[in-house]
């Protein structure tokens with residue numbers, strides 16, 4: 001179901017990106033849609049937005065590390081019901097879809113740009129590994145995301161979640177118990193850790209790359225952005241990975 | 251020195267092509283890579299075999315013709331050099347060397363190692379010029395003040411020789427480094443301002459039409475570029491393009 005939906009959106013997305021001339025504004029704003037650079041801008045902007053989401057998501061999930069059932073359930077309840085968050089969540093879903101489609105389109109064009117490959121290609125001589133494998137890392141991250149959303153997002157919205165009553169008598173869905181149960185399965189947790197390593201490599205290149213794509217490059221600030229990106233790509237995924245590991249080991 | 255050479259042989263654009271192995275000896279370590287190929291070709295002619303076709307012209311690193319993909323790298327293992335500036339002392343006696351043409355859909359093989367890079371010419375034609383009157387009545391060169399850092403950066407961008415190593419080495423066969431160098435050399439100077447927005451839009455459009463891939467900022471191009479063109483030019487082009495698409499009429 002999910003896959004069919006994604007494929008449908010992908011083909012629609014592509015159709016619109018290539019055929020926007022019929023909308024007057026689009027026809028005059030040459031290049032903002034459909035061109036190679038336009039796709040890259042959307043990749044960069046959605047990518048950075050997803051990075052900011054990672055931070056919020058991580059902060060919200062920290063109660064899992066302290067075993068604080070009440071705070072976590074209250075957070076989950078707030079995130080699924082507060083109107084502003086709901087609005088932003090649609091922006092988030094849109095960004096994930098756009099980042100995926102544009103990534104697919106760009107990767108497809110890139111493969112077509114060199115139909116006959118080299119017999120010998122020494123990629124490591126001039127570029128680091130993560131920068132050469134963004135599509136692969138992105139695909140793995142997407143796979144993770146589908147499983148992750150099925151386990152928690154889907155369950156929280158439409159699944160059969162047990163209820164939890166806090167000290168003040170308020171009743172919440174008990175996502176905490178579901179999460180802990182999931183992470184007590186060793187394979188499930190290991191898959192999470194692997195996915196976070198993959199995400200880390202994706203961000204290792206992706207963070208600073210987004211700034212370069214937007215043209216936000218400056219001899220004084222670019223080194224700072226790079227350093228921040230490296231720190232971000234290690235710290236954020238590592239903290240995420242520590243959640244299943246913590247639950248598994250305690 | 252002695253070498254085993256694995257060379258791409260392709261009779262014409264339609265031919266499938268294949269790797270052939272040849273031995274060369276009596277190579278001096280002072281020879282350039284092209285001179286080594288000359289030795290190979292002499293030998294092949296002696297044996298009644300078609301010599302290996304390859305592009306070259308100046309043989310001193312200024313024309314950009316000598317396109318070869320050597321041991322998995324554009325222009326071979328040297329940094330800041332073209333194939334004609336690569337010397338055999340960079341290799342060890344007895345090495346096996348793989349030599350292939352630059353590969354990209356936009357650079358079709360003509361024969362053996364020679365590829366058609368006229369896609370670059372069409373990108374230039376799309377906007378790599380300034381419409382100033384150059385016949386008679388030339389304005390005084392110093393009448394328009396240009397800040398030294400800008401002049402230097404424009405000059406650095408203008409040192410691009412259009413060799414295509416950036417495309418050849420890019421895993422996406424993207425021509426962003428080349429195009430951005432050509433955009434930058436004008437964008438940085440007052441003379442380039444009149445056509446600035448059209449230039450970047452048209453050159454990028456042509457670049458896309460030629461079938462080059464999309465930049466993923468791996469930075470491989472600036473490492474392999476014989477002229478040390480920096481990917482800061484790509485960032486500049488991205489900036490120019492964004493503002494041009496937002497403001498052009």
Ligand code: SF4
Pocket residue numbers: 314409410411412413414415416417427428431474475476477478479
């Ligand atoms: S940017 Fe460098 S590698 Fe690319 S065509 Fe110009 S000189 Fe050659």
Ligand code: FES
Pocket residue numbers: 305306307308309310311312313314315316332333334335
């Ligand atoms: S032959 Fe002119 S640059 Fe090599």
